[in-house]
Amino acid sequence: MHARSLLVAVVGLSCLALALPATAANTPCPSDAFMDVSNSPGAGKGYARPRVEAKCDGEELVVSSNAIPHYEFVQITPNPLVELNRDYRMPLDPKLAEQPSPLPLLGPSGVAINGIPLFGPNEGPVPPPGFGDPVYNAIMDSCMGHTARQYHYHALVETCFNVAREADEPSPILAFGSDGFPVYGPYGCRDEECSEVIQYKSSWEQLRAPRIDTWDAYRFVPKEGAEYLDRCNGHSADDQGGAYHYHATATFPYIMGCFSGTPSADAGRASDRQNRRRDGGPGGGSGDDPRPTAEQVSEAAAKLAIDEHKLAEALRLTDGRVAPMNFAAAARALEIDARDLYEALGVTAQVPPRGARGGPGGRRRGVGPQRQGGRPPGPRPQGPRPRQ
Ligand SMILES: [Zn+2]
Numbered sequence: 001m002h003a004r005s006l007l008v009a010v011v012g013l014s015c016l017a018l019a020l021p022a023t024a025a026n027t028p029c030p031s032d033a034f035m036d037v038s039n040s041p042g043a044g045k046g047y048a049r050p051r052v053e054a055k056c057d058g059e060e061l062v063v064s065s066n067a068i069p070h071y072e073f074v075q076i077t078p079n080p081l082v083e084l085n086r087d088y089r090m091p092l093d094p095k096l097a098e099q100p101s102p103l104p105l106l107g108p109s110g111v112a113i114n115g116i117p118l119f120g121p122n123e124g125p126v127p128p129p130g131f132g133d134p135v136y137n138a139i140m141d142s143c144m145g146h147t148a149r150q151y152h153y154h155a156l157v158e159t160c161f162n163v164a165r166e167a168d169e170p171s172p173i174l175a176f177g178s179d180g181f182p183v184y185g186p187y188g189c190r191d192e193e194c195s196e197v198i199q200y201k202s203s204w205e206q207l208r209a210p211r212i213d214t215w216d217a218y219r220f221v222p223k224e225g226a227e228y229l230d231r232c233n234g235h236s237a238d239d240q241g242g243a244y245h246y247h248a249t250a251t252f253p254y255i256m257g258c259f260s261g262t263p264s265a266d267a268g269r270a271s272d273r274q275n276r277r278r279d280g281g282p283g284g285g286s287g288d289d290p291r292p293t294a295e296q297v298s299e300a301a302a303k304l305a306i307d308e309h310k311l312a313e314a315l316r317l318t319d320g321r322v323a324p325m326n327f328a329a330a331a332r333a334l335e336i337d338a339r340d341l342y343e344a345l346g347v348t349a350q351v352p353p354r355g356a357r358g359g360p361g362g363r364r365r366g367v368g369p370q371r372q373g374g375r376p377p378g379p380r381p382q383g384p385r386p387r388q
């Protein structure tokens with residue numbers, strides 16, 4: 001019996017030894033940051049129970065949830081609350097990328113500690129011209145969530161996660177970005193000794209009312225002061241021992257402004273594209289990613305006789321900003337007429353230029369990324385954009 005116990009112990013140890021290198025040995029699994037929603041009140045009568053599980057699998061943090069809130073659902077948008085079972089995979093040991101990258105224009109950019117997906121700070125293309133700031137447009141519930149294809153957050157409210165925090169305590173982790181970096185609540189220690197708890201602030205400035213076309217309504221302006229965050233709404237500061245992290249903020253971009261790390265291939269964009277295909281293309285709902293596919297970009301580049309990579313670049317990183325998509329700015333960067341770009345990509349205008357009138361029947365091409373926008377580009381695409 002002794003020999004057998006010993007054998008079991010040895011086998012057990014060798015399994016452990018084999019497992020260690022594959023499980024990012026130096027990175028503790030942050031599964032404890034996630035809520036136990038099993039005893040929560042749930043969304044209400046007739047809705048599925050909320051479900052969230054977090055575990056570490058090799059080099060990844062895997063969060064499995066059904067996107068049902070653990071608190072009473074209050075309907076704000078026309079979409080019903082439905083279960084959306086999926087896994088969110090993100091790097092367990094995130095690294096800063098050489099350059100920040102844009103959030104998906106729609107679809108998850110991370111997941112909160114209760115399993116609800118995070119979306120970026122813009123709404124979808126419906127109703128056109130769309131892409132407004134949903135917080136500004138007051139279409140969020142008191143926890144800054146609402147439904148599209150799934151219930152999701154555009155901002156984070158600490159108290160909605162059962163956080164009972166004293167004024168002199170820093171905020172806990174409320175979410176993780178798809179790049180694996182944690183998102184803390186807005187309050188953090190000023191320094192390593194936590195001599196003072198301060199409220200962290202976005203460095204983005206509002207240029208106009210963001211009723212539509214949110215990414216054009218704000219500008220990132222770096223600021224002095226420990227309380228100000230970078231473009232992506234994060235920093236590598238002493239409040240977390242120098243490790244990079246994001247903070248939820250009271251103002252745009254509310255959660256993250258871009259990815260400072262590298263989002264896992266599974267997250268956001270890629271899965272949304274698959275969903276769009278699965279949902280049957282045009283009219284597939286406001287949860288779709290309206291960006292052009294690689295094939296559309298390739299075709300458009302050929303039509304416009306410009307370099308495919310240049311076009312792809314301009315569509316993602318226009319005006320030196322990291323914005324998910326801004327067709328007008330992309331056209332400016334490429335020094336081409338925005339109308340030609342819309343035409344080549346088979347899209348309708350994101351925002352009609354000043355004085356534009358909806359043409360007869362709109363220009364609903366069916367396959368275009370912005371297919372739900374009904375108004376065609378007008379005569380002065382490079383002129384001043386409408387101010388609302
Ligand atoms: Zn939304």
Ligand SMILES: [Zn+2]
Nearest residue numbers: 188237239240
């Ligand atoms: Zn911080």
